[in-house]
Amino acid sequence: MVENVGSELFTAAKRQSRVELVIDTFERLLIEKKLKPGDRIPNEFELTKSLSTSRGTLREAMKILASFGVVEIKPGDGTYVSQSMNKHLFDRLVFQLILSDADKTQLMELRELIEVGLVKLIVENATDEDLAEIEKRHLAMVERVEAHLADPKELTRFDIAFHTALGKASRNQLVGRIYEFTLDLFTPSMEETHQQPDRGVNAVKFHGRLVEALKTRDRSKAIAAVEDSIQQWMLHSR
Numbered sequence: 001m002v003e004n005v006g007s008e009l010f011t012a013a014k015r016q017s018r019v020e021l022v023i024d025t026f027e028r029l030l031i032e033k034k035l036k037p038g039d040r041i042p043n044e045f046e047l048t049k050s051l052s053t054s055r056g057t058l059r060e061a062m063k064i065l066a067s068f069g070v071v072e073i074k075p076g077d078g079t080y081v082s083q084s085m086n087k088h089l090f091d092r093l094v095f096q097l098i099l100s101d102a103d104k105t106q107l108m109e110l111r112e113l114i115e116v117g118l119v120k121l122i123v124e125n126a127t128d129e130d131l132a133e134i135e136k137r138h139l140a141m142v143e144r145v146e147a148h149l150a151d152p153k154e155l156t157r158f159d160i161a162f163h164t165a166l167g168k169a170s171r172n173q174l175v176g177r178i179y180e181f182t183l184d185l186f187t188p189s190m191e192e193t194h195q196q197p198d199r200g201v202n203a204v205k206f207h208g209r210l211v212e213a214l215k216t217r218d219r220s221k222a223i224a225a226v227e228d229s230i231q232q233w234m235l236h237s238r
Contacts, residue, residue: 005039018053022061025051026070030081041071041079104189108234111186112227114179119222121170122214130169131214137162138207145200152194155203159190162207169214193233202232 029035041047048058062079065071073079122130141158144150150158163183167176194200206229213221 005035005042018051018057019061019064022047022051022053022058023064026065030070035081037081037083039081041081043078104234107185107189108230110182111233112230114182115166115226115230116223118166118170118175118179119210119214119226120219121172121175122166123217123219123222125171126169126214127171130165130171131211134162134165134169134214135211137165138204138211141200141207142204145204148199150200152191152199155194155200156187156191159194159200159203160187189233203229206232 026035042050044055044058047053048055051058062071062073066073069082071079072082126134137158141155141162144154144158160183164180167179167183170176170179193203196202206225210222210225210229213219213225
């Protein structure tokens, strides 16, 4: 059921650029749960009046929010808060992380922080079907590595598919999406490691250890497998 939101919610919290004011107001209302997925946003006239801004400024802000996947504009119907998470929601953070020019040690620490927490969730939450999907992705990569058929880009695609299955198996949509976006940061270094002479041998070895630990839901062994895998990745990506 669609809930209509009153324009009185949209009031400026501080002095700032007009476009930022609109965007930050939406952010505040979402955090405070005063705006919820599926809510219909007040019309343009009401919002310009509530925010004391022009139609041009409001339209620019709404385009930015739509590009981030925060709102969905339906011509002839209205504007709604998006009902599902969108990759674009993380795009701004991705660019900020890229521009931060973090070194490989910092990337390793970020990956370890996320993946150790991830495997804990998988051990606790994953279904047997989730674990079967992880093993399926692993075996697909093993087949290509053992047959010496995959080039670095293809191996990287198999590697990403394996890690994507891990994210889904956490059964936590927030963690899964955040992990998915961090994989974008690691993709270049993954491809670099797959250019090494072993051509994916080390990756499937550590993936195999992780798969076996997850199948038996052994949290300690799963964490150890992740930590060893990340250390190996770090050595090969220097």
